[in-house]
Amino acid sequence: MAIATPPTPAAEARVERLEVMWQSRPGVLGWLMTTDHKRIGLLYFWTTLVLFGAGGIEAMLMRTQLIKPNNDLVSPETYDQLFTLHGLTMIFFFIIPMTTGAFGNYLIPLMIGARDMAFPRMNALSYWIFLASAIFLYTSLALGMAPNAGWFDYVPLANKTFTPGHNIDFYALAVIFNSIASTLTAGQFIVTILKSRAPGMSFNRMPLFCFAFLAASFGLLFALPPLSADNIFLFLDRNVGTHFFDPSHGGAALLWQHLFWIFGHPEVYILIVPAFGIATSIIPAFTQRKLVAFPLVAIAELLVVFIGFGVWAHHMFATGMSTTALIFFAGATSMVVIPSTIQVFAWCMSFVLGVARFKTPLLFIAGFIFMFVTGGLTGIMFVAIPFDQQVTDTYFIIAHFHYIIFGAAVFPIFGGMYYWFPKVTGKLYFERPGQISFWLIFAGTNLLFFPMHLVGLLGMPRRVYTYPGNLGWTTYNVIETIGGYLTLVGILVLFGNLVWSYLRAPAAGPDPWHGPTLEWVTSSPPPEYDFAVIPKVSSAYPNWDVEDREEDRRKLASGVLLLDQGHEQVEVTPVDGWLSRTVEMPHESPWPVLLALCLSLVFVMLLLQHFAIAGLMGILSLLTLLGWHSKEPQEA
Amino acid sequence: MALVPLSLLAAGCGKKQNALAPASHQSQDIATLFWWMTGVAAVGLGVVVALLLLAWIRSGRRGAGGDTQGAKPGERVGWYVVLTGGVLVPILLISALFVIGDVFVIRTTEAPAAGSTKRTILVIGHQWWWEVRYPGTSAVTANEIHIPARTPVRLEVRTADVIHSFWVPELNRKIDTLPGSTNEIELYADAVGRYRGDCAEFCGLQHAHMGIWVYADPPAKFAKWLARQSRPAAPPTGAQASAGRAAFLSGACANCHQIRGTSASSGVGPDLTHVADRETLGALTIPNTPSYLHDWIRNSQRFKPGNQMPSFNGLPEREIRDLVAYLEERK
Numbered sequence: 001m002a003i004a005t006p007p008t009p010a011a012e013a014r015v016e017r018l019e020v021m022w023q024s025r026p027g028v029l030g031w032l033m034t035t036d037h038k039r040i041g042l043l044y045f046w047t048t049l050v051l052f053g054a055g056g057i058e059a060m061l062m063r064t065q066l067i068k069p070n071n072d073l074v075s076p077e078t079y080d081q082l083f084t085l086h087g088l089t090m091i092f093f094f095i096i097p098m099t100t101g102a103f104g105n106y107l108i109p110l111m112i113g114a115r116d117m118a119f120p121r122m123n124a125l126s127y128w129i130f131l132a133s134a135i136f137l138y139t140s141l142a143l144g145m146a147p148n149a150g151w152f153d154y155v156p157l158a159n160k161t162f163t164p165g166h167n168i169d170f171y172a173l174a175v176i177f178n179s180i181a182s183t184l185t186a187g188q189f190i191v192t193i194l195k196s197r198a199p200g201m202s203f204n205r206m207p208l209f210c211f212a213f214l215a216a217s218f219g220l221l222f223a224l225p226p227l228s229a230d231n232i233f234l235f236l237d238r239n240v241g242t243h244f245f246d247p248s249h250g251g252a253a254l255l256w257q258h259l260f261w262i263f264g265h266p267e268v269y270i271l272i273v274p275a276f277g278i279a280t281s282i283i284p285a286f287t288q289r290k291l292v293a294f295p296l297v298a299i300a301e302l303l304v305v306f307i308g309f310g311v312w313a314h315h316m317f318a319t320g321m322s323t324t325a326l327i328f329f330a331g332a333t334s335m336v337v338i339p340s341t342i343q344v345f346a347w348c349m350s351f352v353l354g355v356a357r358f359k360t361p362l363l364f365i366a367g368f369i370f371m372f373v374t375g376g377l378t379g380i381m382f383v384a385i386p387f388d389q390q391v392t393d394t395y396f397i398i399a400h401f402h403y404i405i406f407g408a409a410v411f412p413i414f415g416g417m418y419y420w421f422p423k424v425t426g427k428l429y430f431e432r433p434g435q436i437s438f439w440l441i442f443a444g445t446n447l448l449f450f451p452m453h454l455v456g457l458l459g460m461p462r463r464v465y466t467y468p469g470n471l472g473w474t475t476y477n478v479i480e481t482i483g484g485y486l487t488l489v490g491i492l493v494l495f496g497n498l499v500w501s502y503l504r505a506p507a508a509g510p511d512p513w514h515g516p517t518l519e520w521v522t523s524s525p526p527p528e529y530d531f532a533v534i535p536k537v538s539s540a541y542p543n544w545d546v547e548d549r550e551e552d553r554r555k556l557a558s559g560v561l562l563l564d565q566g567h568e569q570v571e572v573t574p575v576d577g578w579l580s581r582t583v584e585m586p587h588e589s590p591w592p593v594l595l596a597l598c599l600s601l602v603f604v605m606l607l608l609q610h611f612a613i614a615g616l617m618g619i620l621s622l623l624t625l626l627g628w629h630s631k632e633p634q635e636a
Numbered sequence: 637m638a639l640v641p642l643s644l645l646a647a648g649c650g651k652k653q654n655a656l657a658p659a660s661h662q663s664q665d666i667a668t669l670f671w672w673m674t675g676v677a678a679v680g681l682g683v684v685v686a687l688l689l690l691a692w693i694r695s696g697r698r699g700a701g702g703d704t705q706g707a708k709p710g711e712r713v714g715w716y717v718v719l720t721g722g723v724l725v726p727i728l729l730i731s732a733l734f735v736i737g738d739v740f741v742i743r744t745t746e747a748p749a750a751g752s753t754k755r756t757i758l759v760i761g762h763q764w765w766w767e768v769r770y771p772g773t774s775a776v777t778a779n780e781i782h783i784p785a786r787t788p789v790r791l792e793v794r795t796a797d798v799i800h801s802f803w804v805p806e807l808n809r810k811i812d813t814l815p816g817s818t819n820e821i822e823l824y825a826d827a828v829g830r831y832r833g834d835c836a837e838f839c840g841l842q843h844a845h846m847g848i849w850v851y852a853d854p855p856a857k858f859a860k861w862l863a864r865q866s867r868p869a870a871p872p873t874g875a876q877a878s879a880g881r882a883a884f885l886s887g888a889c890a891n892c893h894q895i896r897g898t899s900a901s902s903g904v905g906p907d908l909t910h911v912a913d914r915e916t917l918g919a920l921t922i923p924n925t926p927s928y929l930h931d932w933i934r935n936s937q938r939f940k941p942g943n944q945m946p947s948f949n950g951l952p953e954r955e956i957r958d959l960v961a962y963l964e965e966r967k
Binding site: 075076077080154162252287288289293319320327330331341342344348350351352356358366369374380381385389391392394458459462464465467468470471472514516541544 | 681734843
């Protein structure tokens with residue numbers, strides 16, 4: 001609903017009323033207290049972008065160190081901190097918050113025709129906690145005691161005996177702190193997707209993007225508790241003298257690995273399923289055809305996360321578990337292939353059966369399919385236990401999961417940045433530099449990651465800060481480093497292009513791509529209330545339903561489903577999407593940022609081992625919650 | 637792009653640390669499996685790339701507008717392809733892979749039961765070196781395993797500290813060393829030769845310098861070697877070596893190292909009873925020559941920063957030379 005042209009003076013007056021009612025406070029205070037999902041999405045976007053830069057610098061330092069044998073650009077200690085931080089940053093502080101925090105926050109309410117997330121203040125809280133956890137983690141780098149035992153942080157190396165400094169305490173606390181933010185986001189998405197859809201959007205009419213985020217959110221909700229438990233055990237073992245992981249006192253070192261990977265493998269799907277969601281948004285828009293086998297793809301998105309919970313021990317095939325256990329997990333691993341291949345062929349057939357316009361977003365999706373299939377095929381190889389045991393912990397595995405994580409998660413993120421750039425900024429982007437950025441990144445990442453397969457087969461273990469020159473690894477490492485720099489150039493062109501487009505490109509209008517979903521109904525950038533009239537939905541591609549959009553305009557003129565009497569949004573039944581009631585939405589609030597601040601103090605005090613003060617800060621946090629709830633708006 | 641360098645790699649480099657240059661039936665089975673998987677995978681990737689190229693060629697036909705209303709052209713064909721390529725074919729291929737890999741190949745790489753081989757060797761991972769013991773004899777060495785060629789040997793792997801992973805790719809898959817438990821793996825070499833291995837699990841600062849050699853010797857040569865390794869150290873011969881012995885036993889060396897037949901019996905660092913027999917120092921970090929040994933004692937932190945042996949750069953030069961003379965006789 002392009003509100004730029006309300007059809008009648010009565011409609012104009014109604015739109016003005018909405019404008020006033022949903023207006024944000026100006027200035028910094030407005031951003032600190034905001035509960036607007038779009039503002040929170042943008043805060044997430046900029047924060048994760050900075051962290052992506054940090055993770056990228058870490059990667060480039062490592063690649064530069066490895067450009068020649070016996071190099072001494074960085075010390076072994078620094079190198080260990082670099083690869084640990086790189087993994088932590090890219091997974092916990094870039095991809096998850098970028099897909100869920102930035103893309104999910106900004107787009108889900110727009111795609112389901114809502115005015116905001118179901119719990120806007122909880123949403124704000126998740127951002128402020130995320131920001132605090134990122135600052136917390138990076139403080140360790142400034143102090144020279146960043147986590148240094150790898151992102152999966154195996155004990156006993158991570159015990160106090162072998163890593164006496166605060167490095168691992170930073171790790172344990174930052175991960176727990178960060179997962180509070182992710183849990184809030186996940187719960188928030190589940191409720192929003194189930195309850196805040198526009199009336200008429202039954203489950204079978206929900207965009208695949210929302211299926212993907214629903215799957216990822218359920219994944220996060222069930223995967224994070226084992227991770228937090230693991231880190232609580234680790235913190236207690238290190239600082240209180242418990243023996244969860246100490247076999248000489250009845251503990252088990254493998255317990256850490258099991259709990260970690262019960263989180264860690266679903267985590268992989270949590271990283272890429274939102275990217276699938278982005279792909280399934282871009283493909284219909286740029287092929288101008290409804291996605292092939294829609295119901296199968298929707299089920300596959302959910303299944304891939306579900307089966308992903310049963311495969312964790314394939315990360316532990318070399319630990320000497322019984323053959324029976326190995327075969328069980330190999331079997332489960334082989335099953336997870338099917339939902340992935342279903343999606344790959346559905347995407348490809350949509351390319352073929354539609355009319356593909358290979359603009360930058362679709363190029364990134366085509367590149368994503370190539371990378372995902374390559375990484376997936378090496379992934380299938382790990383079903384063969386002896387082969388897994390041969391190449392695990394070598395550069396072959398690094399190659400495999402970078403094809404998946406960079407290729408299958410980050411490519412769609414880049415594609416999505418181009419695709420929704422006009423929606424968020426109101427400007428088009430420049431096509432030619434966009435395509436150049438794609439080809440640079442595509443060539444760069446393949447040069448960077450493909451030789452890693454070979455050097456891994458040649459015996460190069462992962463996480464070595466240097467290597468001897470006589471094992472035939474040097475050439476491959478040089479090519480990888482060159483590929484790394486090429487990728488870097490591509491990424492700089494990408495962001496340079498977006499900045500330049502923001503400054504100079506022509507206006508985009510509400511719907512430059514003739515996109516299928518509801519975010520293209522409203523103006524670009526969307527108004528604070530998202531939609532003047534809650535849109536009518538009668539298919540999974542509502543923006544292509546011309547008659548429904550006509551009806552929206554009639555409703556605006558006549559004042560139906562405007563919710564212009566208060567700060568309100570609709571609530572529907574979870575499956576059928578029938579209107580059940582309207583709910584009053586909270587306004588801006590100082591409590592989320594205050595609560596996040598109190599919780600930060602809890603974690604800082606835990607780090608400094610002032611447990612009593614940490615407890616006091618915990619009580620302070622609870623008091624903040626009292627303040628929060630005293631302002632709960634009355635339901636209409 | 638994929639296959640050319642791979643085949644070069646299998647043919648050319650050899651005798652390094654190459655999983656695709658197998659020297660045992662275990663490693664051979666894994667390599668064969670890899671080539672088959674790679675072949676099938678290349679076809680799979682080819683199909684997907686072909687579909688994307690087809691879309692790209694079709695997109696060249698400009699003017700054909702997409703159908704965003706109602707009907708979905710070719711939907712039935714789409715479903716057939718998705719169900720065939722996405723369900724049926726993968727199920728068949730993966731079932732085959734599962735059976736071949738996890739029923740058949742796994743039998744050759746499985747850990748041998750205790751007593752199923754004539755000989756068992758104990759390997760203990762330390763930060764950052766390997767201790768190697770031959771149960772039934774008093775032989776102890778470090779970072780080098782000697783085995784008889786063409787004879788299955790059972791390895792028991794343990795750790796003295798953190799998790800390491802024992803991996804000699806040309807002979808077999810890898811196995812982790814876990815605190816509080818013992819893992820097993822078989823070592824077998826088709827031919828006499830020397831095979832390189834590495835620690836594959838990140839184990840701290842010097843994980844990068846934790847290599848190991850496996851020597852597959854002719855059985856007679858192996859027996860002789862083992863007999864020699866089992867003997868205690870011979871007394872020093874010259875005055876300089878004797879001075880070195882005195883320095884070793886009274887100084888810091890004996891706090892960490894054992895030399896069987898002397899009062900030095902600590903197990904913190906590698907056993908040095910026959911150190912001069914070994915080819916490298918610092919777990920394959922530098923060659924074991926008198927001048928490197930001298931430099932290692934003086935400044936081991938330069939070669940392997942963070943390793944557990946301090947740099948003894950405060951020792952008088954004469955004393956280091958004495959120590960080198962003594963240790964060079966430890967054959």
